[in-house]
Amino acid sequence: MDLVVGIDIGGTKTKIGLVDGHGNCLDQTFFRTREYPDLGEYQDQIKTNVDELLSKLDFTPTILGCGIGAPNASSKRGTIENAANLAWKGTVPFLEKFKEKWNVPMRIMNDASAAALGELLFGRGKEMTDFIAITLGTGFGAGIVANGHLIDGYDGFAGELGHVDMTIGDGRLTGLGIAGGLEAYVSATGLKRTILYMQSQYLDESRFRSIAYNDLHGEEITQAAEEGDEIAIKAFDYTAKIMAQALANFTAFTQPEAFILMGGLVNSGKWILDPLERYLNQFLLKVYRGKVKILESGMEGKTAAICGAAALIWEEHR
């Protein structure tokens, strides 16, 4: 049986799984990324985990290769560059080093682009040639599929839409210091910032008036909205409005058939999705209206990132 090893490198966890050609994750494991600040030891740990997963199988698979999703990864150079949430600084020649330890076909890609490839091969994108996958977690990530292919960009850094400036002039700073950057508004973190902003703008009573920023969790905002908390409802509306503006702009770019959403913020369900649909329809150019779908990811949450990473290799065996 042919299998691909999918690896998702995150600031907190590194997830490793074995993925078949239908996008099923047969088994998976993880370890804490921060425990291995040394690149060599980190890569050894991945290899140890892979060997463990393989030894648990009751058959001997053919490993077609290893696909890796990581923040700030360049698909064309095999590097991870200046990733804010990882211990390795500057430009890390990740693939080159990893190949010294494990001689299989390897590819690495920005995690959101890998997620888009996962949707294209195994998820909601299977029947589409043009869509944009968006991950709404701590940040805002995007992977763009046009003409049936993922857009890599000149040297592998396409799709950094979280840093698109949505303002002429001032705006919130992103983690990269970009004023007005989209992910400063539209992400789990952006929503928390908006909870503060709404308290500054309006006088509504709210449970959040007695919760400090550092104690605030995303799920609580959804719960508050359910209970009629006006600050929470206004924060969702504001977030959805800016997101709709961004999606309307993105539509003018590649005219996707759909936006496929995934990540923590999507769990807020109707509180974010209902106003998003309403504003999007309002902001879209007439020529696009009624032609753009908002979909939730078809991938299983826990293994989506692993399957997306594995899709980098499976794509070459289609």
Place this chain on the structure above:
Amino acid sequence: MDLVVGIDIGGTKTKIGLVDGHGNCLDQTFFRTREYPDLGEYQDQIKTNVDELLSKLDFTPTILGCGIGAPNASSKRGTIENAANLAWKGTVPFLEKFKEKWNVPMRIMNDASAAALGELLFGRGKEMTDFIAITLGTGFGAGIVANGHLIDGYDGFAGELGHVDMTIGDGRLTGLGIAGGLEAYVSATGLKRTILYMQSQYLDESRFRSIAYNDLHGEEITQAAEEGDEIAIKAFDYTAKIMAQALANFTAFTQPEAFILMGGLVNSGKWILDPLERYLNQFLLKVYRGKVKILESGMEGKTAAICGAAALIWEEHR
């Protein structure tokens, strides 16, 4: 000898030319679009012009087909839809009707996308796989090439970047009523509007204080800048800054190797290009800095649109 007929449908002129496989326009002609408000008569007039061009040749070519560039054209449906500057309203089944009159292979595409295809086959884009061609005329048009292919979009309306909203909140209205739309700032028309805006914001003396908006011509603004007119210089700077912001955002999308600029505003030369380069470098994400070129089109101005239209057919014979 194989030739393609290239047709550029503009609000003012319809240009028709014969183009060889190297992008040379052997001969061309034009007529005034508004003189033929009836679609059937308009298409008859095109055919008459084509026959005239062909009869003047001293050899008998093989016509491979006819490529057409037009505003608001859908490449996938062969239609022109709600084009503000054309007499035909609603959705016009242009190709279907034209094929009844002339039975050759035909394609139609948004004019800016056709221009991008022209650059890809015959111009500055020949050696590139990822670039964005931008036309800066009355409006702001764009054609996006990624992975070596033009991005069409789900139903052929990709690249409408002139209507991207650059503001959260208020902004100038475009001709399509989009508040904050890019082309309300960055285009020959946008520059004229900015000449008014700068007079409203600053007290500098300027030749434009005695010229009404309707009497104002783009070339005059360049000339005024040459002569040290502060309002003109400030207007170019403002235009370049917003354009740089837009190009920085576009870079985050498909990470082009270059932006290829064409159209009237580019004739202002250093007055627009110098501040554009400076601001772009300031606004680009670090990961993109020093990797994005600003180029002027390599196509000859007079025939660029015709050759771009012809590229739609030549693309299929590469």
